[in-house]
């Protein structure tokens with residue numbers, strides 16, 4: 041299963057959107073990839089498409105035990121992780137209300153605590169030989185708008201934590217923050233507030249930035265020589281405010 045001398049990239053949320061596109065881009069660059077997500081059928085199909093050196097590992101970033109098991113399996117089958125792409129996330133937008141309180145808990149547990157826990161679990165592997173962490177934040181990590189408060193809070197939190205981590209782990213591990221605007225993925229489909237989902241879906245239906253375009257940026261960042269780090273990338277569709 042393991043490809044000799046190929047770097048190992050662990051990608052959370054690899055079952056769709058930006059995570060799946062990142063897996064494709066990194067395999068094209070010669071990486072081995074560990075595909076983490078909850079939907080086993082999706083990551084198994086992607087692993088089959090990508091072929092040798094792609095490993096599907098069912099894991100939930102809100103469940104530390106599943107991440108520990110994933111880290112052990114990856115080290116055993118592919119080798120220790122060199123790259124961690126913290127991409128798993130949910131965007132459950134809507135007006136601030138007690139009706140949405142379960143959404144708030146889920147977003148904080150997945151987007152913020154899930155990313156922190158995944159990093160804590162894989163950090164020893166990443167430190168062993170020069171690693172990279174790519175944290176997928178958002179334009180919402182810089183700009184809060186009515187109706188996105190808790191999602192924005194998770195991404196603002198991610199930005200602050202990511203910068204602190206960057207300073208702690210350099211130069212052994214490089215940390216990069218990616219902040220996309222609207223990208224054409226399944227992200228809005230999970231919104232529980234019906235009117236908000238319909239409105240946001242309309243915006244995504246005409247989205248022109250593809251997950252592959254974000255993945256290309258991630259692959260470019262990772263390909264820089266070790267003495268150079270791209271700390272942060274903010275990108276938007278040309279017509280997004």
Ligand code: NDP
Pocket residue numbers: 052053054055056057058059076077078079080082099100101102127128129130131150154176177178179219220221222223224225226227228251
């Ligand atoms: P998708 O909905 O297509 O992908 C989200 C991924 O996260 C899925 O693979 C999903 O897999 C995974 N995921 C969600 N919760 C968990 C969990 N608890 N454990 C493991 N995996 C989980 O959306 P995107 O590709 O757009 O989203 C990827 C990241 O990009 C997110 O962090 C999002 O906030 C960020 N982003 C997206 C933008 C956009 O416009 N699309 C803009 C800015 C940032 P599964 O359900 O199988 O577990």
